[in-house]
Amino acid sequence: MFDFMTWNGQVPGPMIRVRQGDTITLTVRSAASNTRPHSVDMHAVFGTGGGSSATLMPPGGSRREFFKCMYPGAFIYHCAVPNMDEHISRGMFGMIVVEPEDGLPPVDREFYLGQHELYTKEPFGSTGLLQFDYSSMEHEDPNFVLFNGTVGAFTGASALKAKVGETIRVFMVSGGPNLTSSFHPIGNVWKNCWPQGALANAPLHYVQTQSVPPGSCFVGEMELPVPETIKLVDHALTRVARKGLLAEIAVEGQANPGAYRAIS
Ligand SMILES: [Cu+2]
Known part of the structure; x- marks a missing residue:
């Protein structure tokens, strides 16, 4: 807490x-x-x-x-x-x-995430009411890096949901206050990607990992050709493995062995 x-x-x-x-x-x-x-x-x-x-x-x-x-x-x-x-x-x-004046093109689903870091006196994994820590903030060394203020937000039973064949759009705001996110969808790619959320520009295509500096946003779209669990991460992966940052999108539907299959 x-x-x-x-x-x-x-x-x-x-x-x-x-x-x-x-x-x-x-x-x-x-x-x-x-x-x-x-x-x-x-x-x-x-x-x-x-x-x-x-x-x-x-x-x-x-x-x-x-x-x-x-x-x-x-x-x-x-x-x-x-x-x-x-x-x-x-x-x-x-x-x-x-x-834009003509609006964004329609997609099947949209998701809204915010990444930020939390500076506490207590280490990651502590329970009870945690105390804010000015010293670790001054050193930009947080114990928690989070989506939507929650350890492991949108994972397991709380995962975001989508279906094979859909197109989805992710809006992500990087609050910081200090860390830049290297935003990546594990198991997918940003088919259309607007760095900085700069929608006046043509999107980049098939971007793997996009920097989202503190004080900026990101808009990206994915195709979903196969059933899978996509893990949205900051690819500075210590933040995922040890500081709480993860959001999953559970994509359900028919297998597509022409696109992906395990062999042995
Ligand atoms: Cu205030």
């Missing part, structure tokens, strides 16, 4: 999804039971601090801002108070997707 700081009680924060040209009025509120100030810096926003100056609020406060989504892409939003590294590590990051 850990005392997260969240938007709407989830890590990553809710995906906000709009179209290029849309105008947004955003209202943020901070519970009176909070003890720290918070704000929102959205990388989809032209304006001082990505709106963080307009949204800076004390415990119990609320703020409203207006912005126009003038360019397309998948963008991080995050808290931007002076202790922003701690607040992001505690969970204050999410994604706003500004689709």
